[in-house]
Amino acid sequence: MKNETMEAIRKVALSVRTLTMDAVQKANSGHPGLPMGCAELGAVLFGEVLRHNPATPDWVNRDRFVLSAGHGSMLLYSLLHLSGYDLSLEELKNFRQLGSKTPGHPEHGVTVGVETTTGPLGQGLANAVGMAIAETILADRFNTKDHTIIDHYTYALAGDGCMMEGVTSEAASLAGHLGLGKLIVFYDSNKITIDGSTDITFTEDVTRRYQAYGWQTLSGSAYDIGEIVGLIEQAKAETQRPTLIVLTSVIAKGSPHLAGSHKAHGAPLGEEEVALTKKALGVPETAMFYIDPQAKDYFGQKQIVWAEQQKQWQQEYTEWRQANPELYKLWQRFFAEDEPADLKLPDYKVGDAIATRSSGHEILNATAQGMPYLIGGSADLAGSNKTDLKGLGEYQKTNHSGRNICFGVREHGMGAVTNGLALHGGLRVFCATFLVFSDYMRPPIRLAALMKLPVIYIFTHDSIFVGEDGPTHQPVEQLAALRIIPDLLVFRPADAQEHVELWKLVCGYKDGPIAMALSRQNLAVFEKQDPDWKKQIKRGAYIVKDCAGTPDLILIASGSEVGLALQVAAQLEDKKIRVVSMPCRELFLQQPAARQNELLPPEVTKAVIEAGVTFGWQDIIKGKGMVFGIDRFGESGPGKSVAEYLGLKVTKIAADLKQIT
Ligand SMILES: Cc1ncc(C[n+]2csc(CCOP(=O)(O)OP(=O)(O)O)c2C)c(N)n1
Numbered sequence: 001m002k003n004e005t006m007e008a009i010r011k012v013a014l015s016v017r018t019l020t021m022d023a024v025q026k027a028n029s030g031h032p033g034l035p036m037g038c039a040e041l042g043a044v045l046f047g048e049v050l051r052h053n054p055a056t057p058d059w060v061n062r063d064r065f066v067l068s069a070g071h072g073s074m075l076l077y078s079l080l081h082l083s084g085y086d087l088s089l090e091e092l093k094n095f096r097q098l099g100s101k102t103p104g105h106p107e108h109g110v111t112v113g114v115e116t117t118t119g120p121l122g123q124g125l126a127n128a129v130g131m132a133i134a135e136t137i138l139a140d141r142f143n144t145k146d147h148t149i150i151d152h153y154t155y156a157l158a159g160d161g162c163m164m165e166g167v168t169s170e171a172a173s174l175a176g177h178l179g180l181g182k183l184i185v186f187y188d189s190n191k192i193t194i195d196g197s198t199d200i201t202f203t204e205d206v207t208r209r210y211q212a213y214g215w216q217t218l219s220g221s222a223y224d225i226g227e228i229v230g231l232i233e234q235a236k237a238e239t240q241r242p243t244l245i246v247l248t249s250v251i252a253k254g255s256p257h258l259a260g261s262h263k264a265h266g267a268p269l270g271e272e273e274v275a276l277t278k279k280a281l282g283v284p285e286t287a288m289f290y291i292d293p294q295a296k297d298y299f300g301q302k303q304i305v306w307a308e309q310q311k312q313w314q315q316e317y318t319e320w321r322q323a324n325p326e327l328y329k330l331w332q333r334f335f336a337e338d339e340p341a342d343l344k345l346p347d348y349k350v351g352d353a354i355a356t357r358s359s360g361h362e363i364l365n366a367t368a369q370g371m372p373y374l375i376g377g378s379a380d381l382a383g384s385n386k387t388d389l390k391g392l393g394e395y396q397k398t399n400h401s402g403r404n405i406c407f408g409v410r411e412h413g414m415g416a417v418t419n420g421l422a423l424h425g426g427l428r429v430f431c432a433t434f435l436v437f438s439d440y441m442r443p444p445i446r447l448a449a450l451m452k453l454p455v456i457y458i459f460t461h462d463s464i465f466v467g468e469d470g471p472t473h474q475p476v477e478q479l480a481a482l483r484i485i486p487d488l489l490v491f492r493p494a495d496a497q498e499h500v501e502l503w504k505l506v507c508g509y510k511d512g513p514i515a516m517a518l519s520r521q522n523l524a525v526f527e528k529q530d531p532d533w534k535k536q537i538k539r540g541a542y543i544v545k546d547c548a549g550t551p552d553l554i555l556i557a558s559g560s561e562v563g564l565a566l567q568v569a570a571q572l573e574d575k576k577i578r579v580v581s582m583p584c585r586e587l588f589l590q591q592p593a594a595r596q597n598e599l600l601p602p603e604v605t606k607a608v609i610e611a612g613v614t615f616g617w618q619d620i621i622k623g624k625g626m627v628f629g630i631d632r633f634g635e636s637g638p639g640k641s642v643a644e645y646l647g648l649k650v651t652k653i654a655a656d657l658k659q660i661t
Pocket residue numbers: 031033034069071072119120121122158159160161162165188190191192193194251265
């Protein structure tokens with residue numbers, strides 16, 4: 001590297017330090033330690049390594065950079081600003097303020113150039129694994145002998161905290177197995193976390209652990225710019241394994257009294273120390289939000305280089321497009337993520353008896369045919385979840401065209417990797433496990449909802465009807481736990497016909513994640529009295545069976561309990577009963593009051609039946625009626641016996657209802 005470039009990078013690093021110190025001090029909150037400790041690495045990456053173009057941040061073939069240690073957000077914000085992304089100095093001055101583009105932790109969708117939302121430690125690294133997988137899939141689909149249009153690296157920066165979190169172990173193990181050669185992770189090894197030195201908590205040999213996962217491991221100093229560049233070249237030269245680059249660093253480097261101290265992790269340095277640090281760095285003490293002129297010039301010139309780089313790619317892309325019109329049509333489908341009009345979904349008849357996990361299998365396979373960009377898999381339960389895409393191969397190190405991703409028994413990692421797949425762009429993704437284990441993947445589900453990623457979760461074995469496996473495998477609180485996540489929709493189809501209609505909604509839905517809760521046991525396909533039910537179900541609920549005039553009682557149920565509700569209604573022949581299926585409570589509650597009141601008139605007594613905790617159903621019955629649920633853990637035994645033992649018995653429910661109507 002030329003001396004001149006080296007000098008410019010040092011000035012960028014200096015500017016990152018000053019911007020960070022001032023932003024955190026002004027906000028009187030934030031984390032100066034990591035950005036100051038990793039300033040040189042960040043400068044090298046954004047200046048010399050990343051193949052990106054701040055002028056077109058959504059360029060599909062850009063290198064991805066994920067700041068897994070999201071608390072160090074000022075590192076990212078400083079570099080985005082300095083390198084020319086649409087993030088003004090004003091925004092940096094508004095760090096952590098309401099409505100700013102510089103929230104406390106990086107948020108995808110809020111700030112241009114932020115590839116994923118990070119802050120919950122470990123998630124970012126696992127997202128990066130997903131992005132790296134996506135790159136290989138798209139490269140496999142679209143690159144030709146003559147043209148390479150997808151060919152980028154995925155970089156992540158992780159700290160001690162990320163390395164301690166289990167989710168990175170799961171994702172890194174998978175990345176090693178899959179041989180993701182274009183994944184490069186930097187480990188900011190400063191041996192400091194919030195409570196002090198890692199000597200008190202974390203003394204394992206991370207390098208050897210990653211070697212055991214099948215990674216190449218390299219190490220060096222976070223302050224030797226030439227060495228960092230060399231390490232990245234070595235990382236790129238290894239095409240068969242992901243690389244971990246362990247960089248020895250000092251938290252808050254540059255601060256005379258707080259460098260190396262955990263006190264600099266998550267608190268402003270203090271006015272006095274900021275002044276002393278500026279002095280030590282050779283920056284005018286009075287200058288606020290100082291940016292070195294050389295840093296500015298350096299990035300100014302880079303714009304031309306980057307624009308040229310992208311132009312070359314554009315040229316390649318245009319030639320590829322002209323030479324491969326059919327492939328280009330496919331590309332358009334991948335990147336428009338169209339809702340295929342020609343999906344040939346299965347047809348189910350009243351009287352069919354099929355578990356919704358099994359209708360799910362047929363529906364998913366039919367969808368995979370019509371949506372070539374649909375990929376996904378299960379956490380070692382593909383057979384039970386029935387999510388295998390028949391004849392479409394396994395995605396493996398040696399087969400990037402496989403559409404079944406075998407996540408292994410790694411639910412948390414699966415959730416986070418799936419977010420990365422979705423974030424990359426070009427693919428529609430699903431992942432699957434038992435509903436009860438959705439708990440293991442709650443953090444990435446929450447982040448998918450926060451980022452509004454259209455991930456599809458397929459959660460089978462959705463109630464105590466699982467039976468013999470007992471309470472460990474019988475979900476009772478999981479439906480409620482998922483329903484309370486904002487911006488996540490939970491669908492629980494009552495039969496295969498409902499399943500098909502709900503799935504059509506899933507296919508066209510781009511606004512966030514959807515969780516499908518599917519049954520293990522067969523469910524009879526029932527008659528739907530409302531001729532308009534296919535439209536109404538998309539509003540969350542519809543009338544399955546009605547009575548003449550105002551009902552004495554409305555039975556509301558979801559999933560397998562709709563069948564039960566119909567049997568209960570049959571036992572209450574002398575009453576006027578309406579039965580409502582509510583496969584999605586969230587959608588129903590989004591309806592205008594008039595629609596809600598039309599379906600569930602406020603003056604009518606209601607009873608809800610659902611094989612799960614009763615939490616949340618009061619919002620539906622509004623104090624007028626009863627909820628038949630299961631507010632305790634289940635029992636081991638045949639499903640039907642367990643259900644009856646826990647009170648889900650037609651005669652018992654009918655008897656209870658006779659008391660209140
Ligand atoms: C899942 C999760 N748990 C806890 C935290 C709170 N937290 C934020 S940073 C941090 C310590 C991280 O240490 P390290 O990665 O070494 O960062 P550094 O001190 O080097 O900035 C903790 C516990 C979090 N953000 N996410």
